[in-house]
Amino acid sequence: MTEKFVAAAQQERFTRKKHDPAFPAEAIEYCLEEAGINVTDIDHVVFYDKPLVKFERLLETYLSFAPSGFRSFLAAMPVWLGEKLYLKTTLKRELAALGNCKQGELPDLMFAEHHQSHAASAFFFSPYQKAVVLCLDGVGEWATTSAWLGEGNRLKPLWEIDFPHSLGLLYSAFTYFTGFKVNSGEYKLMGLAPYGQPVYVDLILDNLIDLKADRTFRLDMSYFNYCTGLMMTNDKFAQLFGGPVRTAETEITQREMDLAASIQQVTEMVVDATCANAAQETGADYPCLAGGVALNCVANGIVLRDGPFKDIWIQPAAGDAGGALGAAAIVWHHYRDGPRTVDGKSDLMTGAYLGPKFTEAGIRNDLDAYGAVYRQLPDEELFPAVAGILAAENVVGMAQGRMEFGPRALGGRSIIGDARSPKMQSVMNLKIKYRESFRPFALGAG
Ligand SMILES: [Fe+2]
Structure with a gap:
């Protein structure tokens, strides 16, 4: 088999x-x-x-x-x-x-264990025969950050940092403090970062996180409330940053932008240091990343650009959804000793297009059932027609092929608009996706 x-x-x-x-x-x-x-x-x-x-x-x-x-x-x-x-x-x-x-x-x-699942989702689906695997997460059972060595069909644990010391929870604390929803608003904080100045970096490094010379770190828990409270941060945290938590849906000020830029820079520093040390410890040429923090694409870009690795592979469903893939891979490779063949180039994710697709007959049936008015066009007419609709500054919903697995829209299910239009970003954010106007879109797909 x-x-x-x-x-x-x-x-x-x-x-x-x-x-x-x-x-x-x-x-x-x-x-x-x-x-x-x-x-x-x-x-x-x-x-x-x-x-x-x-x-x-x-x-x-x-x-x-x-x-x-x-x-x-x-x-x-x-x-x-x-x-x-x-x-x-x-x-x-x-x-x-x-x-x-x-x-x-x-x-x-x-x-399976939470971090083992993350690690397996990163390594076993990657193109590499050997890689160091880093899981950068909020928290699972105990581990918040862990390193593994993947080789062939085996994944070996190297070290872990345990709760409450967590880079993911530190980032979530800033998500909470800037008035966004923890566990889903982290993207918003990342999107806000380019608008601010990293003026709080020293304050964060001097007070909140102690980044040690080796790859470990500790948080000063006297600033956080997530161990015992229903909130992420406390009054001492607010005092440090000179004001209270931003109330959700109120105006975003320069302070929130600066906080976003600062925690982004600290995250990049920690991810970069962790990767550099992991490379030194293992001599691995490639890292595989998973866990919620691995969705921070800016930090990942820095690891690839400045780090010691030849290339990098990140599980597209780096959050907990991807844990399901990892858990299944552990059973196959570890429990059943199933073989693993890689070619060093292509991964096993088939572009993350792993979900359902619509058939032409199914679409027609549904549209007819709702009495919808529609036209079916051959491709040679469809593409110019869509281009015309986009050029007139309209927004188009697009479904093609199988649905993506993971949080990124990769062209399977996308909302597209004309990138040349100065008003398109805010039109899409406010009218279509009901999200804040500063949030960026991908150039290819959003
Ligand atoms: Fe997780």
Whole structure:
């Protein structure tokens, strides 16, 4: 048997709820359909982290900070007791319902570790035979940053930095402090950075993060509230930056832009130092990156430009969604000792076009069902027609081929406009995507 990566999709794309935490029934149904199999044909089902270890971290953190944090402890507990600790039961029940079978007919459930899943999603799908793998994340079970050595079909842990010392959570603290939503507003902070000056870099390095000569770092937890509170930062953090947290949806001032530029520069410094040290420690020519911080494309660009590596590979779904790929790869390569063949050039992601595609008949059926007025054009008429619509400063929704897996629009599902138009960026941001006007678009796809 050999490996063939058939499909990957996120539940949010089917339900249209961003970060939908529900059991991903539609996403699984789609993957099974693409593979042409049923639930009972599956050999292994694997989940990308270990909820019990995560729960232990939560309990230990609360206990070590007790009695402060009791309120957030109470807030977190019902979710854990109600759902997360019974994940195995929930998964079995839902999978059986999906497969229309008895729970006894289901394959065994397996659990990989969070950072191991990230690392596997980076290395096993990369083009390299040997690489150093860096996971730069918020937090999983305990690890926040970890390094691995990947070789052939094996991934070996090298070192890790544990909670609460986390580059991802530091970045999220600034996301929170500048009035954006943690876990989804990090992009906005990155987009805001070019508008500001990095005037707070020294303040951050002198007070918040101690970047050691080796690749480790520690945060001064007296400025943060995420261990015990429902907020990321506290009054001491606000005092350091001369004012309170920005209220969401209020005007963005120069201070937020400067904070964004400063934390961006610190992030780049830490990522760069971590990569440089990893290269020195392992002698590897290539790094593979995953984890939420690896979505910081500006920092990745600096590693490639200034770092010691010949090239770099980043898992396109570097956030937790990609953990599913990694967990599956661990079962195949580590548990089943499945072989891995690479050519040093092309990766296994097929451009991240791993989701469903629309058929012509399906599109026509849906349009007819809604009584939509439409025209079907051959390509030689379609392209000039779309170009004309774009040139008249209109915005076009585009779907072609399979849907991308991961947070980036790569031309599969995109909203396109004329880059020459001075008003296009704000039209798209405000009217179409309902997002802040400063946010950048890709030149090829947005
Ligand atoms: Fe993660």
